[in-house]
Every structure is written in C-alpha cells, then in structure tokens.
Amino acid sequence: MNTRSTPTIQPQTLSKIGVIGGGQLAWMMGMEATSLGISLFVQTPETDDPAVPFATETILAKIDDATATAKLANHCDVITFENEFVDLNALSKLVEQGICFRPRLSALSLLLDKYDQLIYLEKIGLPVPEFQLLNPENGKVIDHNLGYPVVLKACRYGYDGQGTFIVKNADELSEIWAKFNYPPMLLQKFVPFERELAVIAARSVAGDVAVYPIVETVQKNQVCHRVIAPANINKTIAEAAEAIAKTLLNSLQVIGVFGIELFLTSEGKLLVNEIAPRTHNSGHFSLDACETSQFKQHLRAVSGLPLGNTALKCSGAIMVNLLGFETANSEYLEKRQKIAEIPNSFIRWYGKTASRPGRKLGHVTVLIQTENDQNIEKEANAIADQIESIWYL
Structure with a gap:
C-alpha cells in the first residue's frame, strides 16, 4: 500500500550510486544494481569484503573515513549507507560542498544514538517502551x-x-x-512481548511510501535466527504497523529503505523497539519472495526511480540466517548442498572468508505455497527446523 506526501525534490534518475560499507547488504544491492542500469561505487576497508566484486570501483578505507568518502563522491551522483557506523559531523562538511546523501544526514542525526531515537519517536507520537x-x-x-x-x-x-x-x-x-x-x-x-515483528518500508524522492508485508522475527540472544513472512497477525495489527512505518518515514522526509523493529504485547499493543535507517535483515526474504526486493527498492528510491511492487510472489516465506557456530575457515559446501535440496529454497552465501560464532555467513529463503494462510506459520517453522538441523548439527 502506498501513500504520498508533498514532494520536496523534483525526481531525477541517478545512475551512479556510492555505498558506504561493503558487507552483505551492499553485496545484495550489487546483485540488483545491474538490472536497473546502476553502477555501484563502494567504500569498504577490505578487498575481500562481499560487495567488492559488484563494485565498478572500490575506495579501500574505513567506513567512518570522511576523506575517503569525499573521494567516493567524485565517482557518483549520490551516496547511501549500508550501516550506521559513520561520522555524521565529518560527513556534514561534505554536504556543505554539495554532496548528496540519501537518506539525508539531518534525519540520520535523530536516529543513530538509540536514546535520541526514542526521544524522536515519542515526539512524533509513536509508541515506545x-x-x-x-x-x-x-x-x-x-x-x-x-x-x-x-x-x-x-x-x-x-x-x-x-x-x-x-x-x-x-x-x-x-x-x-x-x-x-x-x-x-x-x-x-523489559517488554514481555507475544511476538517480535518487523516492517520494511521505503520512501521515494516523490514522497511515495511503500510497505512490505509485516513479518515475524524469531530472536535468540538478541540475534535474528528466523523471519516468517507474512506474520500471523490480524488486519488491525498489520494496519497499525504500516501506519507506524508511514508516520516515521514521512516525518523524517527520508529517501530509501528503513527497517522498523516492533514488539507486539499480549494486549495487542505495538511498541517500537528500534529503527534501522537502511536495508534490514528482516527484509532478506524479499530478495526471492517479493516482486521487488528491499535492495532493488532502496536503489530505486535513492536513484529517483518510482518505487516497485512490494507484494509477495507466493503465499508466504521463511528466511533462516546461516550463522557461524565455530571459529573456522570453511565454505560449508556439504551443509549448503543439503539445504539446497529443500524444495523452493534459495541460498544466499555472502562469501566471507572466516566463520566465528554468531557471524552472519549467509541466509536461505524457502517459498511456501498453500491454500490456507493459517498453515504458513506452522509450515515455515517446520522448514526452519529442518534447515537448522542441517546447519548446526
């Protein structure tokens, strides 16, 4: 579902996009860039970072190196972010020189500190713990x-x-x-929640907002292990989650994709836990399960293109993170081959050279087709159990 606010910038399509960060989020942007005719220029510290093979050119530097970002800007029309670990004060000097960042730095300044973020969310009337x-x-x-x-x-x-x-x-x-x-x-x-939900939403240069199906995330030790799309929630809760996303993006007047983490209480109340001002792990399912992935959507928004269709191409989907469980140098080919035998499965391996406990090495999405939507959650968890039994045993 889309909404439109008053446009503040005349849409103009940009084809050279800089990305600060070269991890798996930038890697998945790179996978989608070619089909849009977009060239990516990446700032990242290591030559073996996942996004480097997709980059037209790479600036090898730390993420918070604003001098390197100035060099990045020489190659591109606009700069976006893979993560939040940037020096906003240093980047603000580049804005004064005419360099364009999307989302804009003045919006990020309200969100990067988690305390400031909650202050802002309260100010615009969103529910928080x-x-x-x-x-x-x-x-x-x-x-x-x-x-x-x-x-x-x-x-x-x-x-x-x-x-x-x-x-x-x-x-x-x-x-x-x-x-x-x-x-x-x-x-x-502490919120004794019934479910943890997440919303991926995008806002365009023209002020349009597109929201993806609300998902449920399953966390262990504050790390996401599974994402079920769509979440097994009623229409009222889904609409309330969408409204939160639209209020946030329109209040910030941002351009790009944001991830919004929510708690659903046993009383049916939604509380905003955290905001990620970028593409988000809870939206990885969209790469294979939606008409437009969150990564293509982010590039569309940042480049000035109209937003794409966020609808699922299937009844539902389960995304399982493939997390490191040991300190090793392995590509885990045998485990990945077994997982690939699961029908309608899509494995995304990030190509990282080293594994350590908790590190995100890849993910797998399995598409679900059913005539009864009430079966999605049960089937999704059964598939996730199967994947995790292969991966961790």
Missing part, C-alpha cells in the same frame, strides 16, 4: 524506576545483539556499566 538515560553526569549511582529485568543498550554501534543486555538486578547493572567505563547508556523497560 518506557526508557531513560543512564548518565555518568549524575554520578555512578544508578537510579531508575523501570524494574527488573531491564534492558541495557549501548547508545551507538550496537548490532546483532552486541551492546544489548537483559539485566536481572541492580548489582549486574552496576557491573556491566562499570565494565564499559560508565558511558551514557540507554535503559529500556
């Missing part, structure tokens, strides 16, 4: 009214569960905070 800042300026005495367990998060640079802790008591909270040397950290009320 109770939260407060653990601030060293108030001394090392911890005083909060959020109860226990409580969620402690690093304000910046946390991903895939890193920098997030479910804390059981005050002693444990003090110990973890001390371990990090008392930086400002986010405290968030």
Whole structure:
C-alpha cells in the first residue's frame, strides 16, 4: 500500500550510486544494481569484503573515513549507507560542498544514538517502551524506576545483539556499566512481548511510501535466527504497523529503505523497539519472495526511480540466517548442498572468508505455497527446523 506526501525534490534518475560499507547488504544491492542500469561505487576497508566484486570501483578505507568518502563522491551522483557506523559531523562538511546523501544526514542525526531515537519517536507520537538515560553526569549511582529485568543498550554501534543486555538486578547493572567505563547508556523497560515483528518500508524522492508485508522475527540472544513472512497477525495489527512505518518515514522526509523493529504485547499493543535507517535483515526474504526486493527498492528510491511492487510472489516465506557456530575457515559446501535440496529454497552465501560464532555467513529463503494462510506459520517453522538441523548439527 502506498501513500504520498508533498514532494520536496523534483525526481531525477541517478545512475551512479556510492555505498558506504561493503558487507552483505551492499553485496545484495550489487546483485540488483545491474538490472536497473546502476553502477555501484563502494567504500569498504577490505578487498575481500562481499560487495567488492559488484563494485565498478572500490575506495579501500574505513567506513567512518570522511576523506575517503569525499573521494567516493567524485565517482557518483549520490551516496547511501549500508550501516550506521559513520561520522555524521565529518560527513556534514561534505554536504556543505554539495554532496548528496540519501537518506539525508539531518534525519540520520535523530536516529543513530538509540536514546535520541526514542526521544524522536515519542515526539512524533509513536509508541515506545518506557526508557531513560543512564548518565555518568549524575554520578555512578544508578537510579531508575523501570524494574527488573531491564534492558541495557549501548547508545551507538550496537548490532546483532552486541551492546544489548537483559539485566536481572541492580548489582549486574552496576557491573556491566562499570565494565564499559560508565558511558551514557540507554535503559529500556523489559517488554514481555507475544511476538517480535518487523516492517520494511521505503520512501521515494516523490514522497511515495511503500510497505512490505509485516513479518515475524524469531530472536535468540538478541540475534535474528528466523523471519516468517507474512506474520500471523490480524488486519488491525498489520494496519497499525504500516501506519507506524508511514508516520516515521514521512516525518523524517527520508529517501530509501528503513527497517522498523516492533514488539507486539499480549494486549495487542505495538511498541517500537528500534529503527534501522537502511536495508534490514528482516527484509532478506524479499530478495526471492517479493516482486521487488528491499535492495532493488532502496536503489530505486535513492536513484529517483518510482518505487516497485512490494507484494509477495507466493503465499508466504521463511528466511533462516546461516550463522557461524565455530571459529573456522570453511565454505560449508556439504551443509549448503543439503539445504539446497529443500524444495523452493534459495541460498544466499555472502562469501566471507572466516566463520566465528554468531557471524552472519549467509541466509536461505524457502517459498511456501498453500491454500490456507493459517498453515504458513506452522509450515515455515517446520522448514526452519529442518534447515537448522542441517546447519548446526
């Protein structure tokens, strides 16, 4: 479903796109770029990073190296992001020189710090868990009214569960905070959710918004293991999730794809957990299961093209992350071949040279066809169990 707000920029198609970051998200953008006639220019630190083979040219530099980003800008019409680990202050100087970033830096500045992000979400009327800042300026005495367990998060640079802790008591909270040397950290009320949901949404230069089917994510130790599309939720909840996505993107006036993580409580209430201002793991299923993948959609938005159709091409889908379970150098060909024998399966292997526990090495999506939508969740979990039994055993 699409909505349109008042356009602020006249659409213009751009064909040379710079990407800060060269991991699997940029790799999957690269897979989709050719069909759109787009050339990708990538800034990434290593020659063996996944996106390098798809890049027309690569600037070998750290993600937060703004001098390298200035060189990247010499090759492209617009620059976008694979991740949030950038130096906004340094990049802002490039904006003053006329370099175009999508999404815009002034919008990212509201989101990159997790505490600032929740402040902004509250300001625009979106529902969030109770939260407060653990601030060293108030001394090392911890005083909060959020109860226990409580969620402690690093304000910046946390991903895939890193920098997030479910804390059981005050002693444990003090110990973890001390371990990090008392930086400002986010405290968030623990939500005993019924399901974790996610929304992938895109906004175009013209102000159109397109939302993908709402999905359920299955997390273990704050790391996504499975994504079920569509989520087994009623129409009212699905519409409320879509409304949250549209409110956010239109309020920010951004261009590109965003991922929005949600809690669904037992009372049927939605709470926004976190915002990812980029393509997102919960949308990987779209690469094989939707008319337009989130990666092609992001390129369409950033380049000024109209947004594509977000509909599923099948009844449903299950996406399973292939996570590292050991420290090794292996391509796990035998395991991948067994998984590939599952009907309607699509394996995406990121080509990383080293495995370590929890590292995302690839993912597999299996398309589901059924006449009864109520069977999707059960069938999806059965397929995921099969995949994980091959991968982890």
